[in-house]
Amino acid sequence: MGTHLSYRRFLLGFGFSGFILAVAGCQASDTTSKISDVSGGQLQPPSAKIQESELRAYCPAVTLRDGTTVLRTYAKGGQDDPQKLAYQASISDVTRSCTRSDTQMTINVAAAGRVVTGPAGTAGTVTLPIRVVVVRGEEVLYSQLHKRQVDITNPAAATQYVFNDPNVVIPLPEPGTIQVFVGYDEGPPSKK
DSSP states (O other), X not given: OHHHHHHXXXXXXXXXXXXXXXXXXXXXXXXXXXXXXXXXXXXXXXOOOOOHHHHSSOOOOEEOOTTSSEEEEEOTTOTTOGGGXXXXXXXXXXXXXXXXXXXXXXXXXXXXXXXXXXXXXXXXXXXXXXEEEEEETTEEEEEEEEEEEEEESOTTXXXXXXXXXXXXXXXXXXXXXXXXXXXXXXXXXXXX
């Protein structure tokens, strides 16, 4: 039994060492050499170069508004009763990336969050209403409500999720003139 365990550790260590060497080899950069294709042909390095202006180009930050980062859902008739909390969802991180043409900017807005089951919660699918909004002053340039479904398989543990809207298209803005928001939007309160 001890020999089998030692042999297994040796193989794992050997495999890990090979992985590290392979990754290190991938990190080498020689832009003058050609890369061999598996089929024996030669692959050319990418010809499109990223311009410094593209790296420095304006891409508006994403902001979380107070009151839109946490969503609580209760069992029927249990609004605001902690014992009837079905689940609580929260957004913890946001990011974005931008591409532009001569007249438009496309923003890929992303958010990461988690869902925690409450005392009245069970396994199943929850639907999170996530809104992405872009404003310039008082003018709304983009507003879209998404229904992000999250599967809760283990009610005893938090379930993490990632959301993104890659299709936020607006007129090309001047730097500092727009704001991008993402958050939960439950809509108008239900009538009782």
